[in-house]
Amino acid sequence: MAESDLDRLIRLLAKLPGLGPRSARRAVLHLLKHRELLLLPLKDGLAQAAERVHECSRCGNLDAIDPCAICGDEARDQSLLCVVEDVSDLWALERSGGFRGLYHVLGGTLSALDGVGPEDLRIDRLVSRVAAGGITEVILATNATVEGQTTAHYITDRLAPGGVAVTRLARGVPMGGELDYLDDGTLAQALKARRPL
Amino acid sequence: MQWHDEAIVLTVRRFGETAAIASLFTREHGRHSGLVRGGASRRLAGVLQPGNQVAAAWRGRLDEQLGQFRLELTQARAAQVMDEPPRLAALSSLTALLATALPERAPHPALFEASALLLDGLASESSWTALYVRWELGLLAELGFGLDLTRCAVTGTDADLAYVSPRTGRAVAAEAGRPYAERLLPLPSFLAAGRGTPPANDAGRDVADGLRLTGFFLARALLAQGGHLPPARERLRLWLEGEALPPPGPLPAPPGGVKPLP
Numbered sequence: 001m002a003e004s005d006l007d008r009l010i011r012l013l014a015k016l017p018g019l020g021p022r023s024a025r026r027a028v029l030h031l032l033k034h035r036e037l038l039l040l041p042l043k044d045g046l047a048q049a050a051e052r053v054h055e056c057s058r059c060g061n062l063d064a065i066d067p068c069a070i071c072g073d074e075a076r077d078q079s080l081l082c083v084v085e086d087v088s089d090l091w092a093l094e095r096s097g098g099f100r101g102l103y104h105v106l107g108g109t110l111s112a113l114d115g116v117g118p119e120d121l122r123i124d125r126l127v128s129r130v131a132a133g134g135i136t137e138v139i140l141a142t143n144a145t146v147e148g149q150t151t152a153h154y155i156t157d158r159l160a161p162g163g164v165a166v167t168r169l170a171r172g173v174p175m176g177g178e179l180d181y182l183d184d185g186t187l188a189q190a191l192k193a194r195r196p197l
Numbered sequence: 198m199q200w201h202d203e204a205i206v207l208t209v210r211r212f213g214e215t216a217a218i219a220s221l222f223t224r225e226h227g228r229h230s231g232l233v234r235g236g237a238s239r240r241l242a243g244v245l246q247p248g249n250q251v252a253a254a255w256r257g258r259l260d261e262q263l264g265q266f267r268l269e270l271t272q273a274r275a276a277q278v279m280d281e282p283p284r285l286a287a288l289s290s291l292t293a294l295l296a297t298a299l300p301e302r303a304p305h306p307a308l309f310e311a312s313a314l315l316l317d318g319l320a321s322e323s324s325w326t327a328l329y330v331r332w333e334l335g336l337l338a339e340l341g342f343g344l345d346l347t348r349c350a351v352t353g354t355d356a357d358l359a360y361v362s363p364r365t366g367r368a369v370a371a372e373a374g375r376p377y378a379e380r381l382l383p384l385p386s387f388l389a390a391g392r393g394t395p396p397a398n399d400a401g402r403d404v405a406d407g408l409r410l411t412g413f414f415l416a417r418a419l420l421a422q423g424g425h426l427p428p429a430r431e432r433l434r435l436w437l438e439g440e441a442l443p444p445p446g447p448l449p450a451p452p453g454g455v456k457p458l459p
Contacts, residue, residue, distance in 0.1 A: 017214060018214070110428075112289065112293045112427045112428050112429040113208050113210070113293070113296070115428075117428060144279065145242070145246060145275075146246050146247045146248065146275050146279070146285065146288065146289060149279045149280075149285055150285060150286070150289055150429075150432075153282035153285065153286075154432070156282075157282075157439075183243040183244070183270060183273065184270060184272075184273040184276070185243050185246070185249075185270075185273030185275065185276025185277075186243060186276070188273060188276050188277060189276055189279070192280070
């Protein structure tokens, strides 16, 4: 039996993160009830994004222009480069407002289990970018996981001959964190990275 | 069916949006997989790191089912070595080798003990590299590919052992092996019979020879199972052989006095 347009839309929406078939059905119903206000603008928005948004050829960020708005912003510190695993990490750092340098998105981490090697990530492009000059510090903002840190160490090794300073994000007690509820690993890292007051 | 056991986390794969399938190396039940509800959550992210030791409770309706794990962290080993590249590479290599080489649900209690000891050693011992090579020898023995390094295969002597035959996995004395030296694998002195003490410079040539020796037989053992040496093992070898080379110059300190990565 042929799938109806509605069923197809529900099936597609149900594949999005955080949505299942029931919530997708509710979303579709809501969209259809607000056709002018939501459904048609959403359709146009999706079509435009599909057509215009691409990976930045310099950093791997997603944007409608190439180089992306961050790479093209002359006001940002061009000597600082922050390396992140994914675009979502870049967005998180931008939300914090604490970093005014440039980014480089790796596109994942080295993973023995999933067969992800250095050639599957944007590591060669990072090395070329740093070798091109102008960057004095590379900040490795990979996740505090075994795979994230393995990737960070690999990149440190690759960048070592260039003589550029390589740093990583601090690890320890989060804002509002209570020691009693922290896991042992975070506490051990926090103790290791203690600093004088 | 249910059981409780000590376990080392080997691999974790996300399953759906909130769960994960964890592969653990347990003391009494060998390598065992199971579903971890909430395994993709931030709460369990620190627990489900390879190398961590956990108290595992497994439950399933039938013994042959995947079943579900409930896990509690007992030793956060991954966090202890995260800032030290060669030790982290050794932890990754250990977990990858166990995940690749061990059959599911076959107990190896002695290997579990040795693995837990090595993981403890990674966080504290200065001569952990020799410990690692010995652990790989133990892994080979558990897989049924144990090497005989007690006496020379040709003369029977236990003195001056210097090579290992790649065909038989038996030690060969220096004099007996000299004519075939190019075809034999070098036996590091700290692995030879009666020389249980750690090498003077265990990060140097002896350890590199030890890794080449165990790597050769591990590759053969894994090939027999249709597999190959995991990339994490290769990265460890490169790290340790890199340490035997002259160290590169220090990295310049960044502005603001931030310490560069070790």
